[in-house]
Amino acid sequence: MTDSAKPRVRAADKRRRLTAAAAQVLHEQGVERTTLADIARAADVPVGNVYYYFKTKDELVRAALSEHSAYLDELTGSLDQLPGPRERLKGLIEAWVGRRDVAARYGCPTGTLAVELDKRADGSLDVEAGAVIRRLLDWAADQFRLLGLPDPDGLAVTLVSAYQGMSLLANALRDPDIMTREGARLLGWLDALEVPDQTR
Structure with a gap:
């Protein structure tokens, strides 16, 4: 690596660390309670450097949403390696429970x-956060469409809203077993969905 390339690599690494830290700290503390100093500390970056990469807290929130989106892409990309859509959906539920x-x-x-x-x-x-969901x-x-099930969009809403609900309850009650129990219920629901007979 040339000497001129090293500062670019270090800058990219700092930005990456700040983005990951923003996603983590905003999740743990919420937007209003989080300061740029909190994120700088979590990223192990001097607080003055934060302003070089992100001028406002909103830019850090946007970076955190980008991090959540990248995590979702990574997760669904790995699930896409599974042999069929039902297995992929089950893998998603198992990732949530994990x-x-x-x-x-x-939450x-x-x-x-x-x-x-x-x-x-x-x-x-808020619209950008909704776009990730x-x-x-x-x-x-x-996945539901690949299974040939009617109303795949509605089934997706049922699945994701069940996840949001069990996450909310687990968080409100500080009870991770809610995720385990409701995840098992979702797996049973998936198994019970009848794939239409395409031969008729």
Whole structure:
């Protein structure tokens, strides 16, 4: 690597660390309670450097949403390697349940952020948070569509709203077992969905 390329790599690494820290800290503390200093501390970056990459807290919120979107892409990309749509949907539920302790402590990262941003009078960040959830809905609907089930969009809403509900309850009651129980119920629901007979 040339000497001139090193500062660019270091700058990209700092920005990446700040983005990841923003996603984590905003999830744990919420937008209103989080300061730029909190994010700088979590990223191990001097607070003065934050302003070089992000001029406002809203820009950091946008970066956090981008991080949530990237995580969703990574998750669905790995699930797409599974052999069939039912297995992919089950894998999604198992991933949710696998993060039950985080959900019980802080709720769903994107869902809680969307709700908090919706209560702000300014900006369009709530719409951007909704767009991340919409991507998950679209992916789930594609899986139901591949199964040949009627109303795949409605089934996707049922699935994702069940996840949001169990995350909310697990968080409100600080009970990760809610995620485990409701995840098992969702897996049973998926198994019970009848795929239409295409031979008739």
